[in-house]
Amino acid sequence: MFLNMKNEQAKGGVYAVQIYALGMPMTVMVDDYLPMISQEDDEVSTLYSLLGNDTPLWGAILEKAFAKRYGNYEHVTEGVPSEAIRALTGAPLIAYPHKDYTA
Numbered sequence: 629m630f631l632n633m634k635n636e637q638a639k640g641g642v643y644a645v646q647i648y649a650l651g652m653p654m655t656v657m658v659d660d661y662l663p664m665i666s667q668e669d670d671e672v673s674t675l676y677s678l679l680g681n682d683t684p685l686w687g688a689i690l691e692k693a694f695a696k697r698y699g700n701y702e703h704v705t706e707g708v709p710s711e712a713i714r715a716l717t718g719a720p721l722i723a724y725p726h727k728d729y730t731a
Contacts, residue, residue: 629716631655645693648718653716656693657659661687663701680730 631644641660644690646653663675673679676695677688695701714721 629690643693645690646699647693647715649697649715651718651720653699653718656697658689658692658696660689662670662688681718 630637631646632638633642638660643658645658647656648654651708653727662677664672665675666672678689679685680689685708690706691701694704694712697715698704710723713719
């Protein structure tokens, strides 16, 4: 899904991410400028995706690409996981009706 050929941070801070829309691939370009927030202990962290101890950027960059594709971060705060997989892989989605087995 990342179209940058090297497995490292982009020197210019720009990343190309391939996301599928209606079964067709589209390239979304994002930079590594991430929304940040100050914490109570005078530390700064990312506002949405949390970075791990080894500070991998791929999760935050992917989330930013989705936010750009769908309009803003508020549009990607919740949803159906199978729709996210379809957007990442381009695979068709087959939805089965939910059966309530508690009755």
